[in-house]
Amino acid sequence: MEEQGGGGEEHGVLLYYRYVTIPDVPSMALFFRANCESLGLLGRVRISPSGVNVTVGGKMTSLKQHIAAVESYSLFEGTDFKLASCRRPSDDRVATECGFTTLSVRVVKELVTLCSHPLPRPLSISNAGEHLSAAEFHSVIQNAGTKDSKFYKGHVLLDARNIYETRIGKFQAAEVDTLDPGIRQYSDLPAWIDAHSDKLQGNCILMYCTGGIRCEMASAYLKTKGSGFENVYQLSGGIQRYLEQFPDGGFFKGKNFVFDHRISVGSSDTDVIGSCLLCGALFDDYSSRHRCHLCRMLVLVCENCQKNGSAIYICELCQTSRKGNVSTCLQENTTLLMESMPEELQEMKPESATFCGLTKYLPEPSGLCGESLDSMARQKLRILCLHGFRQNASGFKGRLGSFMKKLKHLAEFVFVDAPHGLPFIVQPHPTQLNGEGAQFPAENGAAASSSSPLAYSFQSTASRRYAWLVTKKQENLTSTEWEVANEPFDPSQYQKQTEGWEKSYNFLKKTFSQMGPFDGVMGFSQGASMAATLCARRAHDVDIDFKFAILCSGFCTPAFVFKGLIECPSLHIFGGTVSKDKQISRDASFKLANLFNPACTVVLEHNSGHIVPTEAAYISQIKNFLQRFQ
Known part of the structure; x- marks a missing residue:
């Protein structure tokens, strides 16, 4: 996957973020662009009025010079610079996907987007969960269930990452439940928290993510939920710092997914917890870069299954997007895909096909059903x-x-x-009333006279009207006759229903x-x-x-x-x-x-x-x- 850089000079990847008020965002953006370009660094720099989030790669000497330049700003005092040595990427496809073939410096509103819509009250980083060092985080997990933890209902580990990350690695401990939200994107996390607050409330909540930034706002969001959400903690420096402190993996099992050309970083423990989407065999290598053809999320496909040729893969979230009704999704999407296949393949139609199994028989959809597949990228x-x-x-x-x-x-x-069915009501105009009765609309739209309004049955062209809540008088009403309103429209009538x-x-x-x-x-x-x-x-x-x-x-x-x-x-x-x-x-x-x-x-x-x-x-x-x- 990777090769040593020219001249044997060591390369590396640098990750860091800092929440701090940036007084002059445009000037800060110019500084980062000029500095990174002069040092030959590639990757992503995001700057907002509330701070910076940086992932860049290059020669180790250049990365260290960049750190020194950033530290010269008092704004960045105390920043945790996570620098790791690695080989230079040899696979341009992976490097391009991860944004490591160019330098991207962008000004953004938020460093990470917790919600795709504005919250009623802006979250404050000052309300984020308490930071625990890797050693402290490890100790809390280790002592869970002992007398030292009597102040909580229990301990829970909350993974703030996406499902394609948690597939290949997560914290696991005997005395602590690990909650994996199984989300496609970070902005789905608040909705998951809202729906599963009962699993969190009253517990000591230990949050973690790759490098720490996603836990900042997510922990602040948790603490806005009030009573029972006071004990929220986050792993300082994320999984990366934890694995540096515990090279054998500690309580973290599997690999840490990273957003650069390294793809993932493991410990000395070589146990694999990921599994192939198709056959279920243990597998955790994303280097093939296979993706779900509906939502484009990365999926794991083992080498044996890859040998069967190109295929269309459907991730577990798209399979269960209709709350587990896989057969319904299968029928809808298989029909679409089958119609786009060559006739000889259509005739195969394996009886045992599931979303995963069917993929073995389907070609790459280059140009086929492009618009349909795009519209299906997310279930309605x-x-x-x-x-x-x-x-x-x-x-x-x-x-x-x-x-x-x-x-x-x-x-x-x-x-x-x-x-609750309701009678038809007509609000007569004063000129429509006479000594004998009122006028009502006839089926053809003309007026029809009647000696009594109740004698006029509703016409076939009129549609019944209904209610969810009614007055006591209306509760057991079954009549479908017309009634004359005996009083003007009352806008406060809902209070009587x-x-x-x-x-x-x-x-x-x-x-x-x-x-x-x-x-x-x-x-x-x-x-x-x-x-x-x-x-x-x-x-x-x-x-x-x-x-x-x-x-x-x-x-x-x-x-x-x-x-x-x-x-x-x-x-x-x-x-x-x-x-x-x-x-x-x-x-x-x-x-x-x-x-x-x-x-x-x-x-x-x-x-x-x-x-x-x-x-x-x-x-x-x-x-x-x-x-x-x-």
């Missing part, structure tokens, strides 16, 4: 949509037409009618069972109120399982008692202070948003009426929210 989110009061599934779907079109590559929306929650809840449990699984729930107005109760109940009911909620023009329903903060990632969309929403006030929607844990809550205010906004600025933010759950 399935979102259950709950309409508002006196609406129905069909009407709500029509109203969301533009909204759905703009999100068609991200999500598919499923609509259902609420279980306190009945029928249990019937609606049981209906939705059945919906999840028969039409699920769903990744999220979206509700509008009364539907948002009902969706909020699902968020509150999902931690206590295995039949209600979803990842997030989108609540539009929502409010707190009097029909349900909310206790404590709701631990569910949520996006709240409602009219702001200059909104034209005359039905649900901003204060009512804001009150609902405040029932959710602010650490995983996003609020999006708009200037329109009682609608779901579709302007580009709002859609962009909605996309950012949804993408974290893919």
Whole structure:
């Protein structure tokens, strides 16, 4: 893979980061570019107003000169420079993928992006978990379960890395549970933490990552979750410093994945914990650079399986993206791929094919199904949509037409009618009333007279209207007749709709069972109120399982008692202070948003009426929210 540099001069890789306020970001960027170019260093430099994150490679003498130049700035006093000697890369393909054939100096907003959407409250590095040296980290793990650990419910190790990293190496100890989130990207970590907070709360949480930077903000995020999340610690210098302190690996088993041409770094312990995607044999070498053809994530394919020829590989996350329903994914994607194969291969159609097994029969998709494969790179989110009061599934779907079109590559929306049927209401104009009765719309759109409004049955062109919550009078109503409204429209009527929650809840449990699984729930107005109760109940009911909620023009329903903060990632969309929403006030929607844990809550205010906004600025933010759950 690698060869010694020219003239036998030693080469190396340097990693470091520093969270510190940079007073003049452009000038700092110029310094790094000039210094690295003059020393012949290649790699990545990221600079933000809050600090720097650097991974560069080159001659060891040049790297040491770079360190001296950076240390001349008082801003970088105390920086942990992780310098490791290595051979110069001989595989240009690997070096190119890792960014070690050029120098990239970029100014960014964040050194690492913890969330793909803005958090309601910015995280502060000052609130990060306490740093433990490699020796201290090792000692805490070693003493877990002893009398010295009586102050905690227990100890847990939390891996802040991505699944392709944790496949080949992780901490393992008899007395400590290792929590591997199994995430595709770092920005998925907050959602995993929100969904598994019960496994973390009350424990001594020991976080670790490759070099330490990802634990900084992730540990700060953990500590925002309040009671039970006070004891959060992070491995200073990451796995790299730990392996330097414990060359035999200590409690770390396998290899440390690194983001440079070395690919991974191991200890003197040669045990392999990774396994081949296809045959399951022990294997941990990513040098072949095989990737999932859906999400492009690295996958492990052993040498024996590689000998079968080029193939299409599907990673474990894409296989299980529909919550374990592999056969459904297999059927959908196999059909696409089979149709693109030569006829002689199509005829083979091995009966025992699974995603992994099928790959042996499929050619590299060079030019085939390019657009389709790209659109499949991430499975669409399935979102259950709950309409508002006196609406129905069909009407709500029509109203969301533009909204759905703009999100068609991200999500598919499923609509259902609420279980409480409502009578048809006509609001007569004063000129329509006479001594004998009122006028009602006829099937052909003309007016039809009747001596009594109740004598007019609804026409076939009229669609039933439904509700999730009703008044006591409406709860057991089964009539499909027209009624004349006996009073003007009351915008505060939702406060009187306190009945029928249990019937609606049981209906939705059945919906999840028969039409699920769903990744999220979206509700509008009364539907948002009902969706909020699902968020509150999902931690206590295995039949209600979803990842997030989108609540539009929502409010707190009097029909349900909310206790404590709701631990569910949520996006709240409602009219702001200059909104034209005359039905649900901003204060009512804001009150609902405040029932959710602010650490995983996003609020999006708009200037329109009682609608779901579709302007580009709002859609962009909605996309950012949804993408974290893919």
